[in-house]
Amino acid sequence: MLKIKNLHANVEGKEILKGINLEIKAGEVHAIMGPNGSGKSTLASVIAGKEEYEQTEGEIILENEEISELEADERARKGVFLSFQYPVEIPGVSVTNFIKTAINETRKAQGLEEMPAKDMLKKIKEKSELLEIKRGFLSRSLNEGFSGGEKKRNEIFQMAMLEPKFAMLDETDSGLDIDALRIVSNGVNKLKTKDNAVMVITHYQRLLNYIVPDFVHVLMDGKIVKSGGKELAHKLEEHGYDWIKEEMKMA
Amino acid sequence: MNELRFMDLKDKLISSFYAYEDHLQVTDQVHDVKVQAIKDFETLGFPKKKEEAWKYTSLNKLLKQDYNLFAQVEDALDYKEVKKYFIHEIDTYTIVFVDGVYASQLSSTTHDKIDACLMSSAMEKEKYADLLEKYFNKIAPKSGLNALNTAFARQGAFINIPKNTVADKPIQIINFSTGKENNLMIQPRNLIVVGENAQVEIIERHQSLTENPVFTNSVTEIFVDKRGMLDFYKIQNDTHHASLIDNTFIKQMAETHCSVHTFSLGGALTRNNLEFYQKGEHSNSILKGVTLIEGKQHVDHNTLVHHTQPNCESHQDYKGIYDEKSVGVFNGKVLVEKIAQKINAYQSNNNILAHDDATINSKPQLEIFADDVACSHGCTIGQLDEEALFYLKSRGIPAKEARALLTYAFANNVLESVKIGAIKKRINKLIANKLNVNLGFDL
Numbered sequence: 161m162l163k164i165k166n167l168h169a170n171v172e173g174k175e176i177l178k179g180i181n182l183e184i185k186a187g188e189v190h191a192i193m194g195p196n197g198s199g200k201s202t203l204a205s206v207i208a209g210k211e212e213y214e215q216t217e218g219e220i221i222l223e224n225e226e227i228s229e230l231e232a233d234e235r236a237r238k239g240v241f242l243s244f245q246y247p248v249e250i251p252g253v254s255v256t257n258f259i260k261t262a263i264n265e266t267r268k269a270q271g272l273e274e275m276p277a278k279d280m281l282k283k284i285k286e287k288s289e290l291l292e293i294k295r296g297f298l299s300r301s302l303n304e305g306f307s308g309g310e311k312k313r314n315e316i317f318q319m320a321m322l323e324p325k326f327a328m329l330d331e332t333d334s335g336l337d338i339d340a341l342r343i344v345s346n347g348v349n350k351l352k353t354k355d356n357a358v359m360v361i362t363h364y365q366r367l368l369n370y371i372v373p374d375f376v377h378v379l380m381d382g383k384i385v386k387s388g389g390k391e392l393a394h395k396l397e398e399h400g401y402d403w404i405k406e407e408m409k410m411a
Numbered sequence: 412m413n414e415l416r417f418m419d420l421k422d423k424l425i426s427s428f429y430a431y432e433d434h435l436q437v438t439d440q441v442h443d444v445k446v447q448a449i450k451d452f453e454t455l456g457f458p459k460k461k462e463e464a465w466k467y468t469s470l471n472k473l474l475k476q477d478y479n480l481f482a483q484v485e486d487a488l489d490y491k492e493v494k495k496y497f498i499h500e501i502d503t504y505t506i507v508f509v510d511g512v513y514a515s516q517l518s519s520t521t522h523d524k525i526d527a528c529l530m531s532s533a534m535e536k537e538k539y540a541d542l543l544e545k546y547f548n549k550i551a552p553k554s555g556l557n558a559l560n561t562a563f564a565r566q567g568a569f570i571n572i573p574k575n576t577v578a579d580k581p582i583q584i585i586n587f588s589t590g591k592e593n594n595l596m597i598q599p600r601n602l603i604v605v606g607e608n609a610q611v612e613i614i615e616r617h618q619s620l621t622e623n624p625v626f627t628n629s630v631t632e633i634f635v636d637k638r639g640m641l642d643f644y645k646i647q648n649d650t651h652h653a654s655l656i657d658n659t660f661i662k663q664m665a666e667t668h669c670s671v672h673t674f675s676l677g678g679a680l681t682r683n684n685l686e687f688y689q690k691g692e693h694s695n696s697i698l699k700g701v702t703l704i705e706g707k708q709h710v711d712h713n714t715l716v717h718h719t720q721p722n723c724e725s726h727q728d729y730k731g732i733y734d735e736k737s738v739g740v741f742n743g744k745v746l747v748e749k750i751a752q753k754i755n756a757y758q759s760n761n762n763i764l765a766h767d768d769a770t771i772n773s774k775p776q777l778e779i780f781a782d783d784v785a786c787s788h789g790c791t792i793g794q795l796d797e798e799a800l801f802y803l804k805s806r807g808i809p810a811k812e813a814r815a816l817l818t819y820a821f822a823n824n825v826l827e828s829v830k831i832g833a834i835k836k837r838i839n840k841l842i843a844n845k846l847n848v849n850l851g852f853d854l
Contacts, residue, residue, distance in 0.1 A: 252820030
């Protein structure tokens with residue numbers, strides 16, 4: 161599904177990603193963990209195509225296509241999705257109109273007609289139920305005045321509507337209480353199929369109890385320094401990151 | 412006019428006035444008003460750039476042209492060709508002028524419960540003499556442009572909503588220019604009287620049908636009596652060769668509610684002189700605008716709210732989006748007299764510069780002589796939010812559409828307060844056309 165080879169990226173002239181190699185196959189869930197400032201969110205933004213983040217080296221290959229040169233919207237239409245850590249508030253654009261535009265622009269790019277209003281409504285209803293979103297919520301301005309939990313639910317709602325091939329969840333668990341965490345993870349799990357893949361970025365093991373990863377990678381100082389199965393996340397939860405640093409020194 | 416090429420426009424206008432004075436088909440009274448007006452114009456002249464209110468808008472280019480003052484319209488316009496300029500989705504009264512001359516076949520006037528007709532016919536009728544005496548040329552302050560209009564105006568809309576009457580339909584005033592006369596100068600003159608406890612909605616549009624230059628100097632006087640309500644919508648989406656100076660003056664009595672929405676989406680030079688005079692307690696004035704221009708277009712909103720009575724409100728909210736080399740001006744003056752306590756005056760002007768070459772001059776002017784008032788003003792100038800653009804793009808929305816969506820969102824609260832759905836839809840469509848997008852929904 162997604163192959164990343166020797167990815168280097170700068171933010172405001174400073175190198176943040178220093179050679180990342182990662183392969184995520186269809187049907188897999190990968191977790192990226194690591195201390196603050198290790199480059200986790202930068203990795204997600206670079207894959208999503210954020211312009212301010214300059215990819216200086218390496219390749220990002222989505223289903224055999226190198227996408228490094230594509231604009232963010234083109235990547236999204238090819239199936240890349242990023243659930244933002246801090247979704248932007250956009251007063252004046254309702255959740256419904258936003259998602260309709262996103263879906264129809266994607267269809268337009270694929271040479272398809274706009275989705276018929278009836279189908280759209282049906283899909284919105286179905287997916288909002290999955291995330292236990294109330295009707296009134298959908299006519300509110302995008303993220304404006306939303307609580308932390310509402311913002312994250314809205315992100316996963318968009319993911320459900322857009323059905324991406326490769327979804328990145330950036331700290332989706334931050335700011336969530338236990339009920340919201342359950343709803344959001346349940347949503348993600350229901351959307352998971354053998355044909356798509358998910359990359360979960362998190363600080364804590366907590367989310368990984370709900371969204372169980374096949375692989376866990378530890379990112380430190382812009383590099384993946386350790387990879388393992390889900391048990392690695394438990395170890396990190398218990399012992400922190402220091403033991404990895406020790407291991408690195410010894411090596 | 413061509414033989415007068417070497418005279419300056421002011422002198423030309425004055426000499427043409429005297430040349431046509433004897434052909435004026437008006438009452439002696441109106442004749443006297445016009446003669447006085449041309450004398451005033453002679454003294455006051457056109458506004459100069461050194462005047463504070465004209466600091467950022469120069470008329471020089473316009474005043475260097477030769478103008479035809481008297482259009483001869485030969486054939487009538489076909490409704491099918493101009494239908495798109497009407498808000499035709501709803502039933503309205505229409506008062507339509509072509510090159511400044513009344514176009515009866517495009518109009519639908521009434522004298523039934525309300526009067527929606529022509530200034531010229533109102534001036535001929537004895538029953539309107541009192542109203543005209545009271546309000547015609549009484550609300551507009553003395554200025555060179557107003558005087559010029561008073562001297563030359565031959566036609567315009569006359570709207571009279573009697574006491575306790577709600578106009579059953581909105582009224583559209585449309586001024587077309589055909590370009591058959593090159594460099595036409597049009598000076599429409601409207602008078603609107605909203606009686607006690609009466610209500611009306613008005614839509615006004617100036618539309619040039621060709622690329623030939625046209626210069627409109629329009630004056631609209633509005634009187635709203637106690638508890639009256641007026642909602643006025645101005646659609647300014649003209650060609651790059653049409654210039655407009657819109658002078659609108661509203662006198663509000665107690666407990667009145669008046670709103671003016673100005674949508675400035677196109678024109679060579681557009682200057683809006685919009686002035687509200689509150690003359691009774693508990694009156695409310697609302698001024699809102701969306702400006703969305705590009706190329707070398709120039710739009711100037713020069714507003715005044717004069718609070719002369721206590722316990723009143725005014726709300727101003729102007730949004731501007733300027734692309735390419737366009738220039739915007741917002742000069743909003745709020746004047747609160749000493750007696751006008753407990754005033755709540757709010758003013759906001761937010762701008763987006765979509766291009767490095769675009770300019771906005773924003774100048775709030777608050778002159779407050781009362782001590783117990785709540786007056787606020789705010790002005791912002793910025794760009795579209797890059798984080799928001801990335802967010803929209805990350806959902807598959809292309810850059811152009813993402814920019815359009817954010818532009819809509821920016822203008823949305825002005826559009827939201829439009830009470831007529833068909834106007835809201837039309838403005839949405841005009842904006843979408845301008846931004847070259849089809850978002851498939853109305854905000």
